Amino acid sequence: MRDEGTTRRGVLASALMGVGLVTAYGTLGVQGLLFLLPKRLQPRTRLLFAGRIDDYPVGGVRTVHDLEGTPVLIRRTEEGFTAFDATCPHLGCKVHWEPDEDRFFCPCHKGMFHADGVGYAGPPGDAGQRLSELNMKIDDVAGVVYLEVKAVSGRLA
Amino acid sequence: MTLNMKRFIVAGLSFLFLAALLVVAYQESKQHRIEEGLEPVVTALNKGCVDCHATDTASLVMEWKRSEHGIYGVGCIDCHGAEEGEIDSWMHEGVRISVLVTPKDCAECHVREYEEFARSHHARAGEIIMSLDNVLALKAAGMPGNVADAVNGCWQCHGTIIKFLRDENGELLRSGKENRPMIDPDTWPNSGMGRFNPDGSRGSCHACHSRHSFSTEISRRPENCGKCHMGPDHPQIEIYNESKHGIAFYASTEHMALDTKGDWVLGRDYGAAPTCATCHISSYMTPQGVMVGNSHEVGERISWTLRPKVSNLINLVTYTDGFKEDYPESRDLPAIGDVVPTVEKAAENFELVTRTVDRTVASITTWQDRRLKMKGACLSCHNDHFVDNFYQQFDSLVTLYNEKFGIPAKEMMDELIADGIIKASAPFEKHVQWIYWELWHHEGRRARHGASMMGPDYTHWHGMYEVAKHYYDKFLPAVIEAAEETSPALGRKWQRKVTALLAQPEHVWVSGLSPEEAAAMANEYAQRYNQ
Amino acid sequence: MSASPNGGLGQRFAELFPFDWETIRHAGAEPVPFHLKKWWFCLGGTPMYLFIVQVATGIMLTFYYVPSPDHAYASVDAITTQIRFGWFIRSIHMWSSNFMIVAVILHMLRVFFTRAYRQPRQLNWMVGFMLLGLTMTFGFTGYSLVYEQLSYWGATVATNLANAVPVVGPLIAYFMRGGAEIGPQTLTRFYMLHIGVLPLLAFGLLSLHVLLIRMHGVTELQFEGEEPPEERRFFRFWPEHVTTELMIGVLLMYLLTILALIFPASLGAPADPTVTPAHIKPEWYFYWDFRLLQLTSLKVSVLLTGLLGGIAFFWPFIDGWLERRSKNVDLIVVVVGVVAFLGFLGLTIWEAVAY
Numbered sequence A: 001m002r003d004e005g006t007t008r009r010g011v012l013a014s015a016l017m018g019v020g021l022v023t024a025y026g027t028l029g030v031q032g033l034l035f036l037l038p039k040r041l042q043p044r045t046r047l048l049f050a051g052r053i054d055d056y057p058v059g060g061v062r063t064v065h066d067l068e069g070t071p072v073l074i075r076r077t078e079e080g081f082t083a084f085d086a087t088c089p090h091l092g093c094k095v096h097w098e099p100d101e102d103r104f105f106c107p108c109h110k111g112m113f114h115a116d117g118v119g120y121a122g123p124p125g126d127a128g129q130r131l132s133e134l135n136m137k138i139d140d141v142a143g144v145v146y147l148e149v150k151a152v153s154g155r156l157a
Numbered sequence B: 001m002t003l004n005m006k007r008f009i010v011a012g013l014s015f016l017f018l019a020a021l022l023v024v025a026y027q028e029s030k031q032h033r034i035e036e037g038l039e040p041v042v043t044a045l046n047k048g049c050v051d052c053h054a055t056d057t058a059s060l061v062m063e064w065k066r067s068e069h070g071i072y073g074v075g076c077i078d079c080h081g082a083e084e085g086e087i088d089s090w091m092h093e094g095v096r097i098s099v100l101v102t103p104k105d106c107a108e109c110h111v112r113e114y115e116e117f118a119r120s121h122h123a124r125a126g127e128i129i130m131s132l133d134n135v136l137a138l139k140a141a142g143m144p145g146n147v148a149d150a151v152n153g154c155w156q157c158h159g160t161i162i163k164f165l166r167d168e169n170g171e172l173l174r175s176g177k178e179n180r181p182m183i184d185p186d187t188w189p190n191s192g193m194g195r196f197n198p199d200g201s202r203g204s205c206h207a208c209h210s211r212h213s214f215s216t217e218i219s220r221r222p223e224n225c226g227k228c229h230m231g232p233d234h235p236q237i238e239i240y241n242e243s244k245h246g247i248a249f250y251a252s253t254e255h256m257a258l259d260t261k262g263d264w265v266l267g268r269d270y271g272a273a274p275t276c277a278t279c280h281i282s283s284y285m286t287p288q289g290v291m292v293g294n295s296h297e298v299g300e301r302i303s304w305t306l307r308p309k310v311s312n313l314i315n316l317v318t319y320t321d322g323f324k325e326d327y328p329e330s331r332d333l334p335a336i337g338d339v340v341p342t343v344e345k346a347a348e349n350f351e352l353v354t355r356t357v358d359r360t361v362a363s364i365t366t367w368q369d370r371r372l373k374m375k376g377a378c379l380s381c382h383n384d385h386f387v388d389n390f391y392q393q394f395d396s397l398v399t400l401y402n403e404k405f406g407i408p409a410k411e412m413m414d415e416l417i418a419d420g421i422i423k424a425s426a427p428f429e430k431h432v433q434w435i436y437w438e439l440w441h442h443e444g445r446r447a448r449h450g451a452s453m454m455g456p457d458y459t460h461w462h463g464m465y466e467v468a469k470h471y472y473d474k475f476l477p478a479v480i481e482a483a484e485e486t487s488p489a490l491g492r493k494w495q496r497k498v499t500a501l502l503a504q505p506e507h508v509w510v511s512g513l514s515p516e517e518a519a520a521m522a523n524e525y526a527q528r529y530n531q
Numbered sequence C: 001m002s003a004s005p006n007g008g009l010g011q012r013f014a015e016l017f018p019f020d021w022e023t024i025r026h027a028g029a030e031p032v033p034f035h036l037k038k039w040w041f042c043l044g045g046t047p048m049y050l051f052i053v054q055v056a057t058g059i060m061l062t063f064y065y066v067p068s069p070d071h072a073y074a075s076v077d078a079i080t081t082q083i084r085f086g087w088f089i090r091s092i093h094m095w096s097s098n099f100m101i102v103a104v105i106l107h108m109l110r111v112f113f114t115r116a117y118r119q120p121r122q123l124n125w126m127v128g129f130m131l132l133g134l135t136m137t138f139g140f141t142g143y144s145l146v147y148e149q150l151s152y153w154g155a156t157v158a159t160n161l162a163n164a165v166p167v168v169g170p171l172i173a174y175f176m177r178g179g180a181e182i183g184p185q186t187l188t189r190f191y192m193l194h195i196g197v198l199p200l201l202a203f204g205l206l207s208l209h210v211l212l213i214r215m216h217g218v219t220e221l222q223f224e225g226e227e228p229p230e231e232r233r234f235f236r237f238w239p240e241h242v243t244t245e246l247m248i249g250v251l252l253m254y255l256l257t258i259l260a261l262i263f264p265a266s267l268g269a270p271a272d273p274t275v276t277p278a279h280i281k282p283e284w285y286f287y288w289d290f291r292l293l294q295l296t297s298l299k300v301s302v303l304l305t306g307l308l309g310g311i312a313f314f315w316p317f318i319d320g321w322l323e324r325r326s327k328n329v330d331l332i333v334v335v336v337g338v339v340a341f342l343g344f345l346g347l348t349i350w351e352a353v354a355y
Helices: A008-036 A122-127 B003-035 B044-056 B058-065 B076-080 B111-118 B122-130 B132-140 B148-152 B154-158 B216-220 B222-226 B236-242 B244-251 B276-280 B367-378 B384-418 B431-452 B456-486 B488-502 B515-529 C008-016 C021-028 C045-062 C072-081 C086-113 C122-145 C149-163 C169-177 C184-216 C237-262 C284-295 C298-313 C315-325 C329-353
Strands: A045-052 A061-065 A071-076 A081-085 A096-098 A103-106 A111-113 A119-121 A136-139 A144-150 B089-092 B095-098 B284-286 B289-291 B312-319 B324-328 B339-348 B351-365 C031-033 C234-236
Touching: A008 B003, A008 C045, A008 C086, A008 C237, A045 A061, A061 A096, A071 A096, A071 A144, A081 A136, A111 A122, A119 A122, B003 C086, B003 C237, B044 B058, B044 B076, B076 B095, B111 B122, B122 B132, B122 B154, B122 B351, B132 B148, B132 B154, B148 B154, B216 B222, B222 B236, B222 B276, B236 B244, B236 B431, B236 B456, B276 B367, B284 B367, B312 B339, B312 B367, B367 B384, B384 B431, B384 B456, B431 B456, B456 B488, C045 C086, C045 C122, C045 C184, C045 C237, C072 C086, C086 C122, C086 C237, C086 C329, C122 C149, C122 C184, C122 C284, C122 C298, C122 C315, C149 C169, C149 C184, C149 C298, C169 C184, C234 C237, C284 C298, C284 C329, C298 C315, C315 C329
Parallel strands: none
Antiparallel strands: A045 A144, A061 A071, A071 A081, A096 A103, A103 A111, A111 A119, A136 A144, B089 B095, B284 B289, B312 B324, B312 B351, B339 B351, C031 C234
């Protein structure tokens, strides 16, 4: 059988194949290497505008949404601001603020939380769970409230 | 299949694979950009809007996406969302929105800027609706039932009262299946600086901060102001372009740090040239640190008013509620704490009304204080001797205009009215009225504005030269002509007055230069042109 | 590349590493039957290639994965959203596992319908069948590691199924769970199976599988109307066949990348032992068994699965037994194959569309 690799066409084909394979698998290799390089171990977040300080009455709670659409309950007290993930630690239902009762309430299993997020009744109370908190940045000069939320790309959203 | 064919296929597939991997890398970098705050955030609230409008109004959404608003997740509903009962609102795809975003909407976040703007000179630009300028557009250029000149001209800079179309019963007309209220096309689109909005607020922020990119760079560039501050009656942008300041700006735009986020401080972020914003509103460095600009009070650093028939130095009286009023130097200043009747204009039931309100004086800024604030910016580049001498040059020019032309012409016009030769109620009846109008409103202003911003040609050829030429050649003859038209006796009276005027030292040159001056001039031309 | 007499370095290396390179050259020169130019005869190489992809991406993922119930979900989440190219590597791993199942099944179908498992290759069929089981176990344990609601409850159902196997069932279930109930031990066990035990087994069985092929030689097949001349009945392993495999390899990588881009591996809600989701579904390659479970009872379905598996496992011998008794073995084999495959397909689709 004639060896096709030695003809002009064969050399061209082999060269193209070699270049293609090396660049493609090389790129894959670089991406794999970047994957393994420990660079961003901190969860990546970004600030989201959450209104003006004046929008938050002291003692009141306002609902905003993070980038994934999850409600976040922001409560203002004399001491400052606290942002609670509205996801109930029990089964992930969304809790809401009940101003008359001064508590967060989960309708699924009647979970109740104090204004500071600590569960006191229902399954979360029994399990000693509390609402998880999110970080905030308060710009006193501009009078603006920012919420630190997980940065989510459009691809995953 | 031959071996070579296989090899070619492997090569082809490899390149396809490589292309796919590049898309992977792009996705990864996009996610990175989102996390770094370089990609817009479409929050759940605004996703519905963006989904449609990304194709419905593609460029608008593109602009928003690159804006600071987009980056921080301030989206459509945050600005366009409306409350039940707002006249301009309607239910659009399940959300109550309004097409008009007013300063009050912006004030949801930008409170300081709103308050500064609301009491600024800019916010009162819409009050021109009662001025002579507007009469010219409505009457001279317009006709009954067609105010298009005012709509397309004056109001696009000055703003107007936004009105709604109504039926004969006064009910709002609505259109489309969503019952959108119909805005009177004579009043909107309008991005005039002093627009009267249905919610009671004044102005429109996007007059300077163009939608939907809301770029700070645009508002810092001179072209932005040049949309309105131009033309025969106030050619500020032309003067700026002619000035050393403008030349420096265009030559060094890349050193201007125009895209600086937050405060844009002369002497810290840039120093290549001043723009309109630099001198009139922005912050600058001083030996004591940053002088924070009162960023939305355009008139604060102005010590002369160069617009009226006769220029005045102006003191600023601020009242306890934030209302501000310029007091010409000639007017006695009240004391702090005095209750003073003030005149303000407002839109009531979609009509402009004037009312007198008693207000308490909170503070007084003298014209000297205002000038000091302006000088602070000058001193970033120039020494005090330079700046002081400049102001002397400028003051002299204004004084020259006032004393030689402004005051005498105004006195003559007043006297013509007193003599019954012209009527205040008919501002453009006689030839002399047109001449006088342009004398102060066009040429006189050009001269004064030219001097204020170092535009030599506008000061002289477009300014004082025109003032002088028309004063001698048109205005004075027109005064006599108007008087003669009224009665021979008045004609004689005014002939005598003008003759007496021209005998004054500043005017004797008209009837002839001195022999020495004439000889020197002839000599000069002979030397220069060999003629 | 044997030690050259005049090459100093080459000779030194040959002394340090006394390997007979001729063996490799000889192995590479092995003639390959002509019919392997047809693409469907390369299906056996495909799972092999994908296995390498899985090992590579799998090792990469273990850099970040934390096999503990408290951190498993969060670490997968971190891989998906935070680590550079994490979503891509994970998606490749996920898609490659699915490809692998498909490739193994296709390979089996080819071997079955060409009856390539006959004497003397019965043993290799059985090794191959074990590899199928291994592949599915890989998929099952791997998915469980994600520790989201569906994968957690999928694992629960599976261990309950194992429990129903007669005699040894409870012991197997006990072993898998690391206790009487699913608990913190279960995840660690699944993890160790997935990255330690199964890969070792797979490597061993794969080697045996290939070794057996080489020892028996590839089945030579001829097709009607296609009588290649004697000198063209074979072609070389290198470079001809290797190039074909390269072609398939790059094509696979391309498809995997495209799928990873369009359908990246998702992440559901975190596992919650107290809440059973309304619809539990295993991975699609268990659909047939899951549907069987719903059609019959737990006991019957387990026995039925065992029986079907047994038949498949020992099929070469059943085939031989049939051959001795019937003239129409070819027809019987085709009918059995078609019925089995359609049955599998039907149950899978049924389960897929049922909700």
